[in-house]
Amino acid sequence: MFLRMIRGAFARQWKKMLIIALTIMLGTSLATAMINVMLDVGDKVNQELKTYGANITVLPKSASVMSDLYEVEGSSDDTGSYLLESEIGNIKTIFWAFNIVDFAPFIDTNVTTDGGSETRLVGTWFNHHLDLPTGESLDAGVNSLRSWWDVDNGSWIDEQALEEDERAAMVGAVLAKREGISVGDTIHVKGAEGETELKVQGIFDSGGDEDEQIFAPLDLVQELSGKDGYISSIEVSALTTPDNELAEKAAKDPGSLTIAQYELWYCTAYVSSICYQIQEAITDSVAAPVRQVAESEGAIMDKTELLMVLITILSLIGSALGITNLVTASVMERSNEIGLFKAVGARDGAISGLFLTEILLTGLVGAVAGYFLGFGFAQIIGHTVFSSSIEMKPFVIPIVAILMLAVTLAGSIPAIRMLLRLDPAEVLHGR
Amino acid sequence: MFFKMITASLVRRRSRMLVALLAIAVGATILSGLVTIYIDVPRQMGAEFRNYGANMIFMASSNDAVFDMDTVQTGIDKIEQGKLVGVAPYRYETVRIHEQPVVAAGTDLSQVQTTSPYWMIDGEWPEKDEEMLVGQNIAESLNLHAGDLVNVMGPTEEDSEDQLNFGVDIRVTGIVETGGKEEDYIYMSMADLETLVGEGELDVVELSVSATAEELDRYVKTIESEAEGITPRLVKRVTQSESTVLGKLQALVFLVTAVVLVLTMICVATTMTAVVAERRKEIGLRKALGASDASIMKEFMGEGLLLGGVGGILGSVLGFVFAQFVSVRVFASSIRYQPLLLPVTILVSILITGLACLFPVKNATTVDPALVLKGE
Numbered sequence: 001m002f003l004r005m006i007r008g009a010f011a012r013q014w015k016k017m018l019i020i021a022l023t024i025m026l027g028t029s030l031a032t033a034m035i036n037v038m039l040d041v042g043d044k045v046n047q048e049l050k051t052y053g054a055n056i057t058v059l060p061k062s063a064s065v066m067s068d069l070y071e072v073e074g075s076s077d078d079t080g081s082y083l084l085e086s087e088i089g090n091i092k093t094i095f096w097a098f099n100i101v102d103f104a105p106f107i108d109t110n111v112t113t114d115g116g117s118e119t120r121l122v123g124t125w126f127n128h129h130l131d132l133p134t135g136e137s138l139d140a141g142v143n144s145l146r147s148w149w150d151v152d153n154g155s156w157i158d159e160q161a162l163e164e165d166e167r168a169a170m171v172g173a174v175l176a177k178r179e180g181i182s183v184g185d186t187i188h189v190k191g192a193e194g195e196t197e198l199k200v201q202g203i204f205d206s207g208g209d210e211d212e213q214i215f216a217p218l219d220l221v222q223e224l225s226g227k228d229g230y231i232s233s234i235e236v237s238a239l240t241t242p243d244n245e246l247a248e249k250a251a252k253d254p255g256s257l258t259i260a261q262y263e264l265w266y267c268t269a270y271v272s273s274i275c276y277q278i279q280e281a282i283t284d285s286v287a288a289p290v291r292q293v294a295e296s297e298g299a300i301m302d303k304t305e306l307l308m309v310l311i312t313i314l315s316l317i318g319s320a321l322g323i324t325n326l327v328t329a330s331v332m333e334r335s336n337e338i339g340l341f342k343a344v345g346a347r348d349g350a351i352s353g354l355f356l357t358e359i360l361l362t363g364l365v366g367a368v369a370g371y372f373l374g375f376g377f378a379q380i381i382g383h384t385v386f387s388s389s390i391e392m393k394p395f396v397i398p399i400v401a402i403l404m405l406a407v408t409l410a411g412s413i414p415a416i417r418m419l420l421r422l423d424p425a426e427v428l429h430g431r
Numbered sequence: 432m433f434f435k436m437i438t439a440s441l442v443r444r445r446s447r448m449l450v451a452l453l454a455i456a457v458g459a460t461i462l463s464g465l466v467t468i469y470i471d472v473p474r475q476m477g478a479e480f481r482n483y484g485a486n487m488i489f490m491a492s493s494n495d496a497v498f499d500m501d502t503v504q505t506g507i508d509k510i511e512q513g514k515l516v517g518v519a520p521y522r523y524e525t526v527r528i529h530e531q532p533v534v535a536a537g538t539d540l541s542q543v544q545t546t547s548p549y550w551m552i553d554g555e556w557p558e559k560d561e562e563m564l565v566g567q568n569i570a571e572s573l574n575l576h577a578g579d580l581v582n583v584m585g586p587t588e589e590d591s592e593d594q595l596n597f598g599v600d601i602r603v604t605g606i607v608e609t610g611g612k613e614e615d616y617i618y619m620s621m622a623d624l625e626t627l628v629g630e631g632e633l634d635v636v637e638l639s640v641s642a643t644a645e646e647l648d649r650y651v652k653t654i655e656s657e658a659e660g661i662t663p664r665l666v667k668r669v670t671q672s673e674s675t676v677l678g679k680l681q682a683l684v685f686l687v688t689a690v691v692l693v694l695t696m697i698c699v700a701t702t703m704t705a706v707v708a709e710r711r712k713e714i715g716l717r718k719a720l721g722a723s724d725a726s727i728m729k730e731f732m733g734e735g736l737l738l739g740g741v742g743g744i745l746g747s748v749l750g751f752v753f754a755q756f757v758s759v760r761v762f763a764s765s766i767r768y769q770p771l772l773l774p775v776t777i778l779v780s781i782l783i784t785g786l787a788c789l790f791p792v793k794n795a796t797t798v799d800p801a802l803v804l805k806g807e
Binding site for chain 2: 015016019022023026027029030033034037041045048049051052053056057147148149150205206207208288289290291292293294295296299300303304306307308310311314315317318319321322323325326328329330332333377380381384385386
């Protein structure tokens with residue numbers, strides 16, 4: 001009997017049910033899309049902020065104290081002020097290896113060009129292919145770490161496409177202009193330990209000091225300066241969590257933490273803990289956050305996340321009110337039906353049960369459809385804005401389900417109770 | 432009569448109309464709130480991005496041109512008031528501390544706080560002359576701490592070993608940590624540096640300008656051509672990255688706003704449809720009594736208009752309150768009021784309400800009143 005009545009209601013009143021299902025679907029899709037986007041926006045914005053370049057620099061221990069101090073650069077010959085090229089891959093073996101997005105080693109030396117002027121020649125990776133002991137492989141280097149460079153003339157160096165003996169270089173715009181260098185030219189440079197011909201593959205405009213420098217592959221510069229296997233610094237770009245009090249305390253002295261605090265700190269992707277882990281992985285190194293990038297990243301991520309949370313809350317309240325509203329309206333509309341039920345002797349419990357079952361069944365259909373619609377909306381947002389898909393977290397499903405259930409019940413129960421309290425004669429009379 | 436019918440129907444059917452009004456108000460709140468945020472977010476976020484520090488620098492255009500604060504001022508005048516966040520001039524000279532050569536930067540330290548907000552200071556920012564900041568590397572190698580009083584001397588001049596070169600006692604108020612080159616310098620006021628090494632010219636001026644990439648390009652062009660003696664340059668790393676990231680954030684807020692608005696508006700429309708559909712009997716009765724379709728339509732539309740208007744006004748106010756709350760919480764600054772949004776919100780509310788009523792009313796009027804009254 002109960003089932004038959006429900007079936008009857010759906011068959012005869014499908015239009016009303018459709019409106020309820022439609023509204024619940026819209027509400028659910030809104031909640032699903034917004035919650036998922038909100039949860040993923042931090043990671044996505046973090047990725048975008050990587051265009052600002054490295055947020056950690058790794059220097060040799062002795063150099064970090066004395067570098068630049070006496071304005072005599074590159075004069076120390078002892079290997080203690082260099083890092084080992086063979087250890088670069090270790091960066092990808094630390095606890096937070098997955099958060100290391102990109103990195104590039106640097107070594108520089110002064111060279112004399114054709115014109116007789118001294119210039120800084122920087123050796124680095126452009127898109128170096130690296131096979132890690134873990135079995136992974138990746139391409140790292142300045143091609144992505146210096147995303148703000150304008151390479152209008154020529155192109156970035158593609159290390160993997162270079163021939164064995166091909167000696168390519170990229171020249172800064174200011175230097176190129178002064179010395180009259182253009183793409184395709186061959187420049188002759190003389191370093192401390194040798195000389196070579198470099199073929200100019202690109203001219204870049206960095207808007208900074210680098211415009212006066214020449215960039216070439218790492219091994220070539222090591223050869224010219226006689227520092228085979230050594231590098232002078234590494235720039236690392238890592239995804240980090242904004243600092244909090246614990247991170248600041250740890251950054252000063254990790255030894256001051258309790259064991260529990262230390263573990264929490266070590267296992268959170270704070271910039272200070274990643275620096276600490278890099279120091280562990282590379283001998284005699286000092287890794288320091290680049291404050292300009294690290295600080296600002298934190299501020300912008302915090303703001304964006306908070307903004308999204310507030311917008312999400314507004315849209316959740318909006319859709320909750322919308323659904324409650326509609327459900328109340330649709331129950332009120334059926335006051336005649338309730339009156340009739342009561343007049344023929346139905347108990348209050350039976351009437352409430354019937355109505356609630358009807359509404360919840362409709363709501364379930366709407367919510368399932370809404371989840372998939374919301375999935376679609378989230379992906380549209382992800383692909384249009386960040387050109388990557390939004391991760392759909394499974395725990396969002398129960399959250400949305402409970403939310404929708406609560407909202408639907410909140411809309412129907414008070415209305416049903418109100419109508420049940422009325423005298424059937426009055427209701428049927430149409431008051 | 433018409434007006435009386437509308438108001439009477441609203442008053443008598445209080446609870447239902449409340450439902451409809453609430454739906455419209457919620458829709459209008461979301462509309463006005465989100466659009467206000469969408470319009471103002473680029474400005475607010477742009478200000479946030481100034482955390483990355485200076486995005487423009489001035490240098491002397493040639494070696495022999497005079498490059499001092501007066502020259503710089505002519506360049507600054509080309510930048511719109513209110514867009515300029517900070518201007519920090521720098522002059523680098525070698526001085527000595529404990530007989531060790533150290534590069535000192537003379538600057539305006541109160542301005543540095545605005546152009547380089549990311550500096551981590553262990554201690555305090557200097558507030559007056561004869562106070563300075565010391566880079567972390569220098570502090571470590573010379574064993575300096577915040578609070579120390581240090582004797583700083585000018586460069587040695589072999590032939591004038593007279594009594595003049597006692598130097599100046601300067602208090603270290605803080606240690607600078609940036610993870611960059613700044614850690615290798617000491618920072619003092621321009622006046623102190625002048626006492627130590629005599630008058631000289633500026634080396635570079637850092638500017639933090641809150642403007643879009645196109646505006647910055649325009650400023651650089653005007654300053655280059657109109658202000659004599661200054662070569663302006665953009666700090667590409669900051670400007671380029673800012674326009675990329677800011678563009679994404681704007682697109683994000685835009686899409687989110689669009690999705691939320693479309694869904695909410697449909698939601699409002701379905702609620703209105705449900706509320707009106709319920710009144711089929713009323714429509715049938717009125718038709719049976721001889722009312723024309725047009726007059727029924729007119730009445731329902733009038734009701735919708737009134738509801739939409741009231742809901743729209745209510746929503747505009749609530750939406751602004753919400754936007755203001757968000758702005759204060761997120762960016763700690765108040766939001767700009769968009770006056771045009773009030774009529775737009777009201778208009779959209781009326782339009783949605785009207786459209787939502789149109790369909791069920793039309794449906795009810797086309798059906799034979801007898802059928803409608805019978806309840807089929």
